[in-house]
Amino acid sequence: MRAVLFDLDGTLLAIDLSSFIERYFAALSNALGEVLPSTHPSESLRAVHSATAAMMREHTGRTNQEVFEREFAEVTGVDLAEHREVFDRFYHERFPQLGEDYGPAPGARAAVDAARTAGLRVAVATNPIFPRAAVVHRMGWAGLKDDEFDVITSYETMEACKPMPGYFRQTATALDVAPVDCMMVGDDRMLDLAAADVGMSTFYVGDDPDARADYRGDLESLARLIPQLAPDSRG
Numbered sequence: 666m667r668a669v670l671f672d673l674d675g676t677l678l679a680i681d682l683s684s685f686i687e688r689y690f691a692a693l694s695n696a697l698g699e700v701l702p703s704t705h706p707s708e709s710l711r712a713v714h715s716a717t718a719a720m721m722r723e724h725t726g727r728t729n730q731e732v733f734e735r736e737f738a739e740v741t742g743v744d745l746a747e748h749r750e751v752f753d754r755f756y757h758e759r760f761p762q763l764g765e766d767y768g769p770a771p772g773a774r775a776a777v778d779a780a781r782t783a784g785l786r787v788a789v790a791t792n793p794i795f796p797r798a799a800v801v802h803r804m805g806w807a808g809l810k811d812d813e814f815d816v817i818t819s820y821e822t823m824e825a826c827k828p829m830p831g832y833f834r835q836t837a838t839a840l841d842v843a844p845v846d847c848m849m850v851g852d853d854r855m856l857d858l859a860a861a862d863v864g865m866s867t868f869y870v871g872d873d874p875d876a877r878a879d880y881r882g883d884l885e886s887l888a889r890l891i892p893q894l895a896p897d898s899r900g
Contacts, residue, residue, distance in 0.1 A: 666866065666894040668815075668842045669780045670790035670833075672851030673800065676870055676884075677773040677789070678807040681766075688763055690714065696755040700748045701741060712740040720794050721826050729793050729820035756798040764806040772884025773807055776850070779888040781813065783895035786840045788816035790849065792856060793823035793832070816840050828859030837865075848879075848894070850887060 674682045694709040701709055719736035720729040727735075734745045745752070780787045789809075791800055797819035801811050811817060816839045818832075825831035837844040845864040851857025852871040858878055861867050868887055869878035880890060 666785065666848055666891075667846040667896065668786035668788065668837070668840045668848070669891070670788045670836060670840075670847055670849045670860070670865070671777065672849075672853065672857050673789050673791035673803055673807065675770075675852040676850060676857075677770055677777070677809065678803055679768055679770045680803075680806075685763065685767070689760075692759055692763060693755065696751060696759060699751050700743055700745070708741075712737055715740050717794055720820065723825070723829060723831075725824060725831060727824060729823050729826065730796070733794075733820060752796070753798075756796060756802070760799055761802050764802065767803075767806045769806075769808040770884060772886075772888060773809070775888040776884040776891070777809065777813060779891040783891055784897065785891070785895060786815045786842055787813070788818065788836055788840055789814050790816075790818055790836055790851075792827045793818045793820045794826060796820055827853075827856040828862075830859075830863050833860045833863045833865060837863075850884075 671677050674680050674685070690710060690713055694713055697709045697713070716733040716736040719732050724732050738744050777787065789800065789804060797817060800817055800819050804811060816836060818836055823832065824835060833849065834844060837847050840847070847865045848868055849857055849860035849865045850868045850870065852869070854869070854871060854873050854876040858867050858869060858876060867878040867880070869876050869881040870883060
């Protein structure tokens with residue numbers, strides 16, 4: 666093993682993802698009122714949902730951001746590239762306020778430190794439906810800094826979302842390792858354990874007893890396992 670991919674929400678970050686997503690979309694839709702002043706908030710929300718769904722479909726050769734903005738333009742007639750300052754202000758001022766209820770998952774710091782101490786490449790492998798600014802803020806809620814990681818997946822650079830094989834392959838390429846030399850750590854059976862389809866090993870921190878993974882447990886047990894799997898441990 667030469668690299669560890671850590672999911673963020675529900676893995677490194679203790680968060681109720683369903684309620685957070687609802688809170689996030691509502692806040693973003695309100696912010697977009699500056700871009701769509703004559704549109705009812707429900708229509709703004711519909712456009713955001715439609716654009717997010719487009720990112721989840723296959724679109725090789727185009728970044729998730731490009732897909733999001735194209736779909737948003739098709740639904741609303743508005744080019745978001747012309748309103749970048751609205752997004753920048755939202756993620757600088759409003760988005761940080763959404764994380765007041767969240768914090769580090771138990772063992773998050775230990776697991777990340779174990780990977781770094783072992784000399785492994787490390788990624789925050791969150792589903793890239795958010796811009797990097799939103800990912801970095803959520804990392805902060807988990808007590809983590811962006812310079813602790815070699816790769817952070819976000820919608821500006823990624824051309825696929827989980828559980829698409831292209832997502833895991835692109836992340837491995839960004840880490841400069843082969844997929845077979847990676848371990849994906851996550852709590853979502855469908856999104857994270859799909860990494861096995863490209864040859865990655867998997868560590869499951871969720872609570873589904875039927876989930877199939879190479880390893881399972883909590884992040885503290887992962888921290889103890891990592892040194893055993895690192896190349897130096899095998900001589």
